[in-house]
Amino acid sequence: MTRLKATLAGALLTLSTLSAHAQAAWPERGITILLPTAAGSSFDVNVRRFAELLSRSLGQPVVIDNRAGAGSAIALAAVARAKPDGYTLGVGNAAGLAITPELNAKPGYDTASSFEYIGRFTRQANILVVRKDLPVNSVAELTAYAKKHPGELSMGSQGTGSTGHLSGEIYKTLAGIDFVHVPYKGGPQAIQDLLGGRVDFIFENTSTIEPQITSGHVKALAVTSRDRAAIFPKLPTMDEAGVKGYEAVSWTALLAPAGTPQAIVERLNAELNKAFADPGFQKFLADRGTILDGGSSAAAREFARTERAKWGAVIKASKITAD
Numbered sequence: 001m002t003r004l005k006a007t008l009a010g011a012l013l014t015l016s017t018l019s020a021h022a023q024a025a026w027p028e029r030g031i032t033i034l035l036p037t038a039a040g041s042s043f044d045v046n047v048r049r050f051a052e053l054l055s056r057s058l059g060q061p062v063v064i065d066n067r068a069g070a071g072s073a074i075a076l077a078a079v080a081r082a083k084p085d086g087y088t089l090g091v092g093n094a095a096g097l098a099i100t101p102e103l104n105a106k107p108g109y110d111t112a113s114s115f116e117y118i119g120r121f122t123r124q125a126n127i128l129v130v131r132k133d134l135p136v137n138s139v140a141e142l143t144a145y146a147k148k149h150p151g152e153l154s155m156g157s158q159g160t161g162s163t164g165h166l167s168g169e170i171y172k173t174l175a176g177i178d179f180v181h182v183p184y185k186g187g188p189q190a191i192q193d194l195l196g197g198r199v200d201f202i203f204e205n206t207s208t209i210e211p212q213i214t215s216g217h218v219k220a221l222a223v224t225s226r227d228r229a230a231i232f233p234k235l236p237t238m239d240e241a242g243v244k245g246y247e248a249v250s251w252t253a254l255l256a257p258a259g260t261p262q263a264i265v266e267r268l269n270a271e272l273n274k275a276f277a278d279p280g281f282q283k284f285l286a287d288r289g290t291i292l293d294g295g296s297s298a299a300a301r302e303f304a305r306t307e308r309a310k311w312g313a314v315i316k317a318s319k320i321t322a323d
Contacts, residue, residue: 035064036073037066042187076090076097076108079114091255092253102311111308115257118255119268121272153200157183
C-alpha cells in the first residue's frame with residue numbers, strides 16, 4: 001500500500017509539473033481572436049490594432065477570425081466551445097453578452113459560466129445618422145417625419161440584437177414612432193445601403209461612421225450616450241435633442257473559454273492593460289471616438305452581469321423581440 005501511494009503521488013507530481021511547464025511556456029504558437037462583427041467595422045479595426053501590440057509583446061502571431069451574425073452568438077458560441085488552452089480568445093460585445101441572451105433563450109453559451117472574463121476592452125456611443133437626401137436635419141424633424149409617415153421609414157442595423165438595433169428600438173418606444181428594421185451582418189454593409197439610399201437611417205458606432213459624417217455623405221443628428229462625444233462636441237445627445245431619458249452605449253470585453261488556466265488569464269489581463277498604457281494606442285482610439293476601459297478580470301465579469309440586467313429590463317419594457 002505504501003508503494004502504491006508513493007507511485008500515485010509521483011504520478012500526480014509529474015502531471016502537475018507538466019501542467020505548470022505547459023502554462024509557463026505559453027504561448028508556444030499563434031493565437032486566434034474570434035470577433036462577432038464584420039471586417040472593417042470599428043470593433044474589428046480596434047481589435048486588430050490591439051492584436052498587433054499583443055503579437056509584438058508575446059512574440060507570436062495573433063490572427064483575427066471574423067464570425068459575424070446571429071446577434072454575435074455565432075462567434076461567442078465558438079469561443080465557448082474552444083479548447084481552454086489560451087490559443088483561442090474572443091472579444092464579446094454588448095450585443096452578444098447582454099442583449100442576445102435576453103432575446104434568445106439558447107444562444108449557444110452561458111454568459112456566466114462559458115467564459116473567463118479577461119478584462120473590459122472599449123466602449124463608445126452610437127450616432128444617429130440619416131441619408132443625405134432625407135428631408136430632416138434634427139432628431140425632432142426626424143421624429144415628426146416618422147409620425148407623418150408611420151411605418152414608411154427604414155432603419156438599418158449591424159444585426160438583430162446589436163446595440164444599433166436596440167438604439168433604434170429605444171428611440172421608437174420613447175418617441176412613439178414606427179419604422180421598419182433592416183438587419184445586416186455588420187455595420188459596413190448597413191452603411192453601404194444607407195449611402196445607396198436603400199435605408200433611411202442607422203445608429204452606428206462613432207468610429208465606423210466618422211468618415212461618412214466628416215465627408216458630408218450622411219447627416220449626423222445626435223449621439224446615444226449621456227454625454228456628448230469628444231470627437232463631435234457640437235452634436236447633441238439624444239436626450240438633449242428631445243428624446244428624454246435616452247441612453248445607449250456599445251462596449252466590449254476580452255474573453256477566453258471557461259477553464260482557461262488562471263495564469264494565462266492573468267497574463268492576458270496584464271497584456272491588455274499594458275496595451276492600454278501605450279500612448280500610440282491611446283491616441284488611435286481617442287481619434288476614433290473610442291474610450292479605453294481595461295481593469296481587472298473580476299470587474300469585467302461584474303460589469304457584464306450588470307449590463308445584461310440593464311438591457312434585459314430595457315428589452316422587457318420595450319417589448320423587443322428577436323423577430
